[in-house]
Structure formats: C-alpha cells, structure tokens
Amino acid sequence: MQTSPDQFQPALDPAPRPLDHLAELAGTGGYGARPALVLRDAVFNHDELRQRIDNLAGWLAREIGTAGARVASWAAKGELTCLMPLAAARAGLVHVPINPLLKRAQAAHILADSGSVMLIATKSRIASLDDGDIPSDCGVIEENDALSAAQTAGLTLGPSNYDPNDLTAILYTSGSTGRPKGVMLSHANLWLGAVSVAHYLKMARDDVTLAVLPLSFDYGQNQLLSTWYAGGSVVPLDFLFPRDVAKACARHSVTTLAAVPPLWVQLTEMEWPAEAVSAMRRMTNSGGALTPDLVRDLRGIFPKSDLYPMYGLTEAFRSTFLNPALVDSHPTSMGQAIPFAEILVINDAGDVAGPDEEGELVHCGPLVAQGYWQDPERTAQRFKLAPAQSQYGGTAVWSGDRVRRDTDGLLYFVGRRDAMIKSAGNRISPQEIEEAAIATDLVAEAVAFGLPDERLGHAVHLVVRGSDDAQEQAKLPKMLKQELPNFMQPHAIHWKKAMPLNPNGKIDRTALYREFAGEQSA
Missing domain, CATH: 3.40.50.980 (Rossmann fold)
Structure with missing residues (x-):
C-alpha cells in the first residue's frame, strides 16, 4: 500500500548518531504532539x-x-x-x-x-x-x-x-551450545537498524505499530525504534489469545504488525473484523520462513496490505527482506539485502557462490554487532574478517546458515549448520534444556533437539537415560516447568535404557535424531 504524498517518509541517512537522538526527532519533524506511546x-x-x-x-x-x-x-x-x-x-x-x-x-x-x-x-x-x-x-x-x-x-x-560506536545494549540470545550469550550492540547498530527498516517499510508519521514481540529481542526492540524514527506511534501488547491481537488492531487502527510464523498461523485461523483489517498497511515476518499456504491465507485476510518476509540474526540485526511485489511469485524467498547490509554467499572453497550454488550467508557492513560479551572464543567463531570480495571489509558475521542466490539475485534458505532449535520464533539452546534435565537428578544423560512441526516450526524433543520407575519419570516434566520458560518445555520426553554411542564414545546425537524423526514420519 502506498502512503499519500503528505505522509512523511524517512530518508535513508547513512550517518549514525547516538541512539537517544531518536527521541529528539519529535522536535524537528513537527509531530511532537502526535501520539508516540499508547499504554493501557x-x-x-x-x-x-x-x-x-x-x-x-x-x-x-x-x-x-x-x-x-x-x-x-x-x-x-x-x-x-x-x-x-x-x-x-x-x-x-x-x-x-x-x-x-x-x-x-x-x-x-x-x-x-x-x-x-x-x-x-x-x-x-x-x-x-x-x-x-x-x-x-x-x-x-x-x-x-x-x-x-x-x-x-x-x-x-x-x-x-x-560516539556512535560506543556499546549501548547487550541482547542475550541462545546459542547451539551453552548458556545464552550476550550480543554487544552499539549506538550505530541500533540507529542504522531503525533507519533501514523505517525506510524499506515506507513507514510514515501517521503509522501505528502494534508491538506484540518481546522487546528483549532485536526484532521486537526495532518495533519501537523504527516507528519512532518515522514519527509514528507504538502500542505495546502482551496478549494471551490471538483474538487479543485482532481486537487491539481494531481498537487502535493499527497499520503495522510484526510476528513470527507460529503466531501468523494462529492469526489466520480466526475471524478478523473488518475494522481490524482496514487500516493495516504492512505485515512483517521473521524468525522462520513463511509457507506458500500461509502467504495465501494472509493474502485472503489482508488483501490490500503489503507482506514483508525477512531474515535476520541478532549478531547483525537484520539481513534481508523480500519486496512485497515479489511475495506471490517467490513466497519462499528471503529476498535481498536490506539497506546498510551487504550479503555474500560464500561456497566451501571460500569463493562467492555462483547462481543457485549453495554457500554460507555472510553479513558485512555497519549493522554487524561488536561480538559476544566477555566471550572471545565464541566471538572468534562467528565474527571473522569479511571475505576479500566484500565492499565494506572489516568484521563480518559468518551466519552458519546455508543459502543460495538465484539468477535474479533472490536468496533462498537451505538449512542450518548448527544444532539450534528454532521453535515458535525462539532460538533455543539444546544444551540449556539438557543441563536443566540433568540438574533434576532424575536423569543421567540428556539430549535435546527439534523435530519439524507444522505450527511451531520445530518442536522440542528430549531424550533421557534414567530411572525405569514410572513415578520418578512423571516428576521430570513438572520439575522442568519450574526451571525453564514455556517456549523451552519439551513437546515430548523419551526415556531410554541406553544412549547410542559414536566411534569416539560420545552420544550419537545424529542417530537419536534419525530414530525419532523416523518414528514421527512413520
């Protein structure tokens, strides 16, 4: 949907400023008296x-x-x-x-x-x-x-x-192993992220964003920053049921809604009143890919709204978006680089991959974070020198995600290199779940992984070796509910008398995954 000529649209200004200057834009844009934050x-x-x-x-x-x-x-x-x-x-x-x-x-x-x-x-x-x-x-x-x-x-x-390069935030995100790690973000990282998103979403000063995503995530926090950069209004919402989202959209004439695929699935399964749909200009998705069926369902509910599929990682904020005009013809594409991001696909030989050749997604440019807080080892694994072919140079984020770029320049996700579980838009560390299970003293060994799930993206499965006593086994899910947040709770717990071992004597995680993935598909 195009904004009318009298609606202010943010310019693509590449000069970073201290993050708090976002609050000062109200005095320069002539919209100081407009709503900025709508609380209960x-x-x-x-x-x-x-x-x-x-x-x-x-x-x-x-x-x-x-x-x-x-x-x-x-x-x-x-x-x-x-x-x-x-x-x-x-x-x-x-x-x-x-x-x-x-x-x-x-x-x-x-x-x-x-x-x-x-x-x-x-x-x-x-x-x-x-x-x-x-x-x-x-x-x-x-x-x-x-x-x-x-x-x-x-x-x-x-x-x-x-200095815009000064550290201003640490956002904790789970890794494929170990406890949550803190991603270090500068004023420039967050400022330029707000400028970039506000620009490519064509946000305007009369926009109203319903902030349903957690503000502790980069995707959620950007709901605030990009909207305020454009001079718009934010309505924070902690919802219990999907219908609460639709009611809020109607009540506040919401124009912008960001969500992750599992929430979009729930939202498409309900009836939307006309007043909740009429003002919607754009919907954005990240945290997992949209399916063709989900795109079709969203189109049916919001026929006049723009749909923006996006890909990102906390270590570089946001990497790609798909132009809404291409969503119907390329519903599974990640799109192309957002402003201020340079995205390279590097093959296993270290060269830029050719058309339709698989490689690792490498993000270069000023949106790249400063590394992991007090963790030089893991920083060195993910934050490395940019490939020689990069126009930006400096430090790049080597995502570990396998992608390909087609002949039209559109990117497509192939798979994840690490063992990260991505469930309901949350990045979950298997080791964190395993440590919680072992800490109960009910199990001796534990392995967590995600299996494909239509609604969640991946459902958490936990395989444990422990007591054969049914009463003891029944205690485990209750104890995990006390120690882990809801999105980390196992969808299923599988008890085994012995874990399979690989030639090195370690638990064979691949064998376990294949065993239960096979049972699921049987």
Missing part, C-alpha cells in the same frame, strides 16, 4: 515521551554514575521496557533487557554474566530470585518505584554526544 493507562505524545526518557536517563545517571555500566530490566511490556533502550543510551549506560518469559535460572545467569549493577524489575520477578541469584554489587529496585523516582527527581541530561 496512559498515552504519551512525542514531546512527553522525550521528557520521560530524559527524566529516566537523568535518574539512572545519578544512581549509577559510571559510564558503560550495565543496567538490566526484567518486566512485561510497559513504560519501563519501552523507555529503557533510549534512556540508558542517553545516560551512557548499557541496557541489558531480560526476556520476561525467562525464569530465575536464566535471569540469574544474565545478571552475573553481564555484570549488571542495577536490576529494575516487577515485584513478582524479584521475589522469584533465590539467594545468590543477584550479584552482591547489583542494586535492585521495583519497576514502579524506579519510574516514580525518575519523575520525582526531574533530572534532565539533554541529547548525548556519545
């Missing part, structure tokens, strides 16, 4: 949003006082989680958002690993933490108390002049 109990226009960001930043700077210190937030969508990315940036701090779906073990790891000196969280989440979960030098304050203190103090800092 309050609406802030752009001028008010800018003031509240400044007050929170001033309070954080006074309370913490050390530039570059990490401050964590752990709360549902609301004023705090929406303001923190810009307020922490203005205060010269590094924001560490914790996914509200995570539980105490994961939150404790993130607090310790990041070295956070302050945790701002809801009362219930603070109460869920055990002794020793909070580092001794980490202060804790409830969400409402922090917001109240910031407004009472009334401190202001004004726009910062930080």
